[in-house]
Amino acid sequence: MARTRIAEKKQISIGRMLLNGAINIRQASRKLAISRNTVKSYIKKYKAFADGCPGGAVYQDGGIPVFKNEYPPNDKYQELINVLPLLIGLDKSASAKDVWLRYLAIYPNGYNRSAFCLHFSKWAKENKVVLRNFSQVLTIPAEDLKILKRWRKSSDRRKWERSVVIMESFHSKSAADIAIKVDRGADKVSDWIRDYKAKGIKGLEKQPRRANKDIINRIKEKRDNLVRLIHESPKLYGINRTSWFLADLSTTYQKVYGVYISGSTISAYLKKEGYVYRKAREVLTSPDPDFREKKDKIASILQNLGSKEKFFSVDEFGPFAVKMKGGRSLVKRSERKTFPQIQKSKGWTICTAALELSQNQITHFYSQKKDTEEMIKLIDLLLIKYQNEEKLYFSWDAASWHASKKLVSHIEQLNSDSYRLIHKTPLVGLAPLPASAQFLNVIESVFSGLAKSIIHNSDYTSLDECKAAINLYFKTRNNHFILHPQKAGNKIWGKELVVPAFKDSHNCKDPKFR
Template identity: 55%
Template sequence: MEAHMPWTANSIFEARRNFALLALSPKSNIRRLCKQFNISPNTGYQTLERYRAEGENGLRDRSRAPHRTPLRSSKDTELAVLSVRADHPRWGGRKIASHLKFFGAAVVPAPSTITAILTRNGRLKTSPKQSAHIWLLAMLHNDGNPEELPRSIIGHPDRQILLQRLKRGHLGDRRRSIAILASRNGLQTGAICSALNLSRQTYRRYVRLFDEGGAAALFAPRISPLRKFDREAVKKAVFSLLHQPPSNFGINRTTWKMADLSRIMKETGQPAGDDVIRKILKEAGYRWRKARVALTSNDSEFSEKLCHIQSILSGLRADEAFFSIDEFGPFAVKAQPGRALVAPNEKTLVAQWQRSKGCLILTAAIELSSNQITHFYSTKKNTDEMIRMMQVLLARYGNRRKFYLSWDAASWHVSKKLFECIDEHNFFAGCKGPTVETAPLPARAQFLNVIESVFSGMSRAIIQNSDYQSVDDAKAAIDRYFSERNAHFRDHPRRAGVKVWGKEPTPSRFSEFNNCKDPRFR
């Protein structure tokens, strides 16, 4: 006899009857028959016993339902569950259980029991995930029919925007739109996230944005906090390179080009692509083909001079002072142009040809540790004025042990007469007064001169848009500006500049990546 599959026949009933008849025949081997019908001996003996006791009726399938179900929910409980479900067709077991508990039902089944009741009564035809997929597909093909939209979104002012983004937006906008519509339709969070391939965190963020700011907040472009061109370390590295000649890095060029900047940035541990560098330069207001934004010093000893200044500042003691010195001007006292807030249809004009009311040259020094300005007015830019500035500083800061004077490479800043005067002072000062040492800036490196930042702030505050009637009026405004600035930093000591003092473009402290020189002030 051929081997059978388990109860193989036209029906299981016929297979059981064939087995029973063969097993009751003389000289039958029941275990061999079980093997032929591919059933276990226990099943075979049980089938044979039921046939002997009940005949063919014993071979029919019996109900697998338990004889008694003492823990089964009562009819009243089932009716209560079905009633809540009828009022809220989208609710599942958890929400129905919470509803029954809130309204004080005598018996509140577990959520899983409620789900079983709904399934038993045909109220759950599909799983939540299947329902979500079906509903989402219907919404994607919805042409704006209000009857197919969630009721809570029909009267919403942003309904049309959601539907427009759903139909014509890119993938991200369509996901946002359908997620909001699904949430307002009461679909389960897990089902929505599974259907749209979203994380729960992202889905909750979409819902929160829409609840707080509507469609404008939901579809607003996100600005990544990890954008490289916004990192201060990358910006500092870019300007640090631009302030040095390419020859310092073994490049046989007199000016930088983008490929070289990108390569050196990578070699120095701050990799940045062309687009990142270009973005940083553009935001800083620089352009490559205009002389007014020249950023590079051609001093062959740029690095050595820079390191010397940095070493002085890093070890500056309380009884020492470091001064950044320069001149502002000469500038004519007359009506000056500038940006101003004007009423509609109002124009401010400045005559191109004017009679000057006088001329001013301002010589000033800023002490970097205290951010205090010392200034006076000069008739010329020469060595005598630098010697005069040194004497003024010695009189004001006579309690210091040592001075450092830093200025650019103008001829009167490096004259033989000036250095002879400094040497003579140091010879007679000895231990009685402060000694003076110079820390010159690299040639053509005005962008490193901190006092330039103060001049730029002063120019924007009291020179631009001005029309002083005399030189004395202009001097009074400048004196008041520096007096108020010094008072502020005495009351609030710090080395950094503050925007309130003329919107100084960079902090008033020495740094190799500073750009103190205002491109609009020459």
């Protein structure tokens, strides 16, 4: 008898084809996903059966027979059958593997393990021999049983599989029988049983994916590099466009960094950085032809900043009106917080401030205008406050009052030998930001945190009350960084966009909060 064996359903399908007339071997092979030789083999079996030679067939499906494999006994098989009672009699608590090892000790050239287990399991069933099952779940605590029952009713197949495996094993079902029920391999079923016995329910739960630090660092580097690219104009890389396209970013990235990144990956990275691509094209690109030179100058100053030197990031917050403001807040699901669209202002102001980067300290005052006089006032205030320093650097955006002739003349006067000799003041240096590059202005990140903490969801009764809240915010922030001089930013405050440090991959300004 040939040893070809396929599923009963496939055998019945071949039988039906024969009953319905001629059978196309090629079509039957493709339909049933078996070889043509196997189809031919079963055609011969059915024809032999029709001629009155059943050959081990049994009737199924309303009269169509299916064929069970029958292996003719040989000397090796007969030796195994004869010696099995002796091997089992030595130790009733032995496992199938132990029995096989004893068998090999007597017959070194006998069956391998898989063939042995096949014959042994058949013999054990016929002779009602039950060996100790080391992989069986012997106990299930009451708490685990509740969880497993809930998993078994779950629509999550992963939980259902594991609950069935553990509960069926507890009811003395073999791994092979359980594997058929859950449509998994017996090895995988045994693994789940072993994990449960060793770790309990935790062994069955989905384990957190271990992050590869090298891969994370490489992805972070790529994301930072992309942000650096979109900060610059495409024309700096020989691309005749006014804004970045994904294909251009992909090509340019490969040229600059020697690594290929697809457009879809670039889009995903930019979204993770918090940018919508259209918004990024409108806000994040600086048209300044001297972008690199100005950016590199600031980075160089900061890298070589002396112990007696200070670097200030300067900008104005506002003008903003004091009235009821909207924002995100905790409310009940059934409630909706509202505020009137048309309100009478209780006053308005502008907060001019400077952030000293090395010590994370804010100096600020209020005014009713943005002009050169306010910048001169701020510089003079900082010269007095930091009189013991050797040099103060000021970095601001390209607003007209930040580069007026009057301001330049005043700084030249401050740096003159005669003035410094009389007033004992430090030198003043300028490190202007590139045009339209507010995203590099570090103080913008602090202003965003201020807006979310103090301005949003506010309803101050007066301008003075609003100023008091801002003063307290900056005072608390300054005191914190005096006690904790390490770089902090978003991790401690949870409100500022980025760590208050100059970095060309940062986006310090978010227009939503201004």
